[in-house]
Amino acid sequence: xxxxxxxxxxxxxxxxxxxxxxKGMTYLTTFRTKLQQVDRLGVDIQHNSYLVNYGNRDYLLxxxxxxxxxxYTLSKSSLLHQLSIYTxxxxxxxxxxxxxxxxxxxxxxxxxxxxxxTIQKNDFKNLIENSLMPIKISVNQEVYTIQLKNTILTFxxxxxVYSNMDTVKNRNTIVIDIGGLNTxxxxxxxxxxxxxTMILANLGINVLKSKIGKALNDRYGQAVSSDDLEMVIRNGxxxxxxxxxxxxxxxxxxxxxxxxxxxxxxxxSNGYTFNMADMHFVxxxxxxxxxxxxxxxxNATIFNNPQYSNCQSSLKILxxxxx
Numbered sequence: 192x193x194x195x196x197x198x199x200x201x202x203x204x205x206x207x208x209x210x211x212x213x214k215g216m217t218y219l220t221t222f223r224t225k226l227q228q229v230d231r232l233g234v235d236i237q238h239n240s241y242l243v244n245y246g247n248r249d250y251l252l253x254x255x256x257x258x259x260x261x262x263y264t265l266s267k268s269s270l271l272h273q274l275s276i277y278t279x280x281x282x283x284x285x286x287x288x289x290x291x292x293x294x295x296x297x298x299x300x301x302x303x304x305x306x307x308x309t310i311q312k313n314d315f316k317n318l319i320e321n322s323l324m325p326i327k328i329s330v331n332q333e334v335y336t337i338q339l340k341n342t343i344l345t346f347x348x349x350x351x352v353y354s355n356m357d358t359v360k361n362r363n364t365i366v367i368d369i370g371g372l373n374t375x376x377x378x379x380x381x382x383x384x385x386x387x388t389m390i391l392a393n394l395g396i397n398v399l400k401s402k403i404g405k406a407l408n409d410r411y412g413q414a415v416s417s418d419d420l421e422m423v424i425r426n427g428x429x430x431x432x433x434x435x436x437x438x439x440x441x442x443x444x445x446x447x448x449x450x451x452x453x454x455x456x457x458x459x460s461n462g463y464t465f466n467m468a469d470m471h472f473v474x475x476x477x478x479x480x481x482x483x484x485x486x487x488x489x490n491a492t493i494f495n496n497p498q499y500s501n502c503q504s505s506l507k508i509l510x511x512x513x514x
Contacts, residue, residue, distance in 0.1 A: 195513055196293045198283055199505035201300040201347075202275040203498075204262055205371025205396060206475055209279035210502045212510065213287040219499070220282045224371070225256035226271045236331055241278050244329035252278055258417030261397060263372060267301060268315050274328075276319060280337060281330045291335055296513050298343040298505035303375055303389045306346035316342055343512070345505045348375035348389065350473040351494055353504035356382055363468040367454070368501065369476025370395045374454050376461075378468065392457045396476040399450045400424055403443055411436060424479065451483040473500035 200209040202224055211218045222239040229242075229251045236242050240253035252274055262271050276299060284291060299319060305311040319342060326337040350366035352359055360381045368375040372395040378388035400420040407415050407429050415423070423429055429439035458465075470491035472484050475498040484491055494500050 194294070195296055196284070196287060196289050197296050197298075197506060197509040197513060198280055199298045199300075199345075199502040199509060200276050200279050201499075201501045201505070202267065202272045202279070203347075203371050203475070204373075206498060207275040207279055208499050208502050209283055210499060210506050211283035211287055212506060213289055213293075216287070218283055218286045220279055220286065221498070222253040222275075222278075223256070224262070224271065224275050225254075225258070225260045226250055226252050226274060227256050227260050241282075241330050242332070243274055243278060245274060245277070245327075250274060258421050261371075261417065263397065265302065265304070265372070265393075267305065268311075268318055273318060277326060277328050277337065278330055281328065281333070281335045284335065285333070295337065295339060296341070296509050297339055298345055298509050300347055300349070300501045300505060301344050302373065303346045303348060303377070303391055306344060307386070307389065312344055316344060343505070343508060345501065345508065346375075346377075346384075346389070347373070347474075347501060348377040349384070349501055349504045350471045351500045351503050352379050352382055352471075354507040356507075359469070364471055365463070365465065365468045366471045366473060367458070367477075369454070369472065369474040369480060371397050371475070374457075374474075374476070376458055376463065378463075388462070390458070390461050392454065394450065394454050394457065396424070396479055399447065399476075399479070402450065403446050406442060406446055407439065410439075410442065447480060448483050451480050451487070455487065471500075473497045 197212040198209060204224060206221055207224045208221045229249050237255055240255035243250045243252050301315060305315055320339040323340055328335050348366050348368040352364060364379045366377050374392045374394040376390050378385045403423060404415045404420050413431055427440055427443055429436050470488045472491055472493045477493050477497040481493055
């Protein structure tokens with residue numbers, strides 16, 4: 192395994208996260224999953240943003256792209272996610288200082304509806320592996336040729352079950368993965384996912400932001416852009432022309448609380464009782480909703496850097512397979 196580069200990627204609707212392991216060291220990269228086609232872009236590329244040339248076209252990827260370019264479709268079989276995965280791989284090759292022709296062993300996290308469907312899985316795997324043909328890509332004017340094969344697909348909602356196997360092996364664990372677009376739930380007996388419990392709700396943080404935007408528009412009669420909402424959800428209040436609307440804090444707090452309750456009600460309507468199981472909350476949305484999670488489930492586990500939780504398990508699977 193010393194000369195192999197292990198990479199686990201979770202290209203979410205909000206953020207792309209990836210972990211690499213090379214020669215015993217671990218490396219991370221993350222950037223916003225936003226893409227727009229550009230032509231002769233002359234501005235300097237900032238941190239966590241990438242000028243990508245693929246298929247003889249230029250794209251800007253990452254934090255510099257506006258929030259109006261966020262993808263709200265359910266599928267990840269898109270150019271956005273394809274380029275996000277490839278870019279994450281190139282940045283980890285760069286961080287690890289591995290040779291550009293290093294053998295790459297890749298694991299990718301996919302939505303559970305893709306994971307459970309053989310045709311969707313094969314189609315997505317074929318897309319990312321480029322039908323086993325070399326992938327030629329330029330990222331910030333550095334050229335890479337990537338060869339992918341035998342890619343492993345894992346699913347959103349695996350959390351850190353496989354990276355904490357000794358802890359969960361004799362227990363029932365409910366993983367709730369609050370992502371950008373979706374919230375995924377899965378119950379594990381030991382390390383075995385229970386297929387009937389693998390459910391998906393359109394209740395991610397981007398959906399929460401839309402609710403907040405509508406409420407702010409209704410209350411204050413102000414147009415609220417996607418970029419505005421990103422700051423609103425971070426800061427917890429709304430301001431206009433430098434004036435903070437003090438009552439907006441309570442309103443936003445209430446919308447977040449109700450949104451989390453909708454996640455719990457969705458789970459209960461699909462057979463979840465939350466009895467006799469440990470609760471694991473993962474995904475970047477677990478940070479946004481931490482207060483409400485802890486109020487409803489005081490003994491729940493919210494991992495450090497929960498946005499990387501799925502990657503941690505995917506990396507563990509790679510280590511076992513290639514160890």
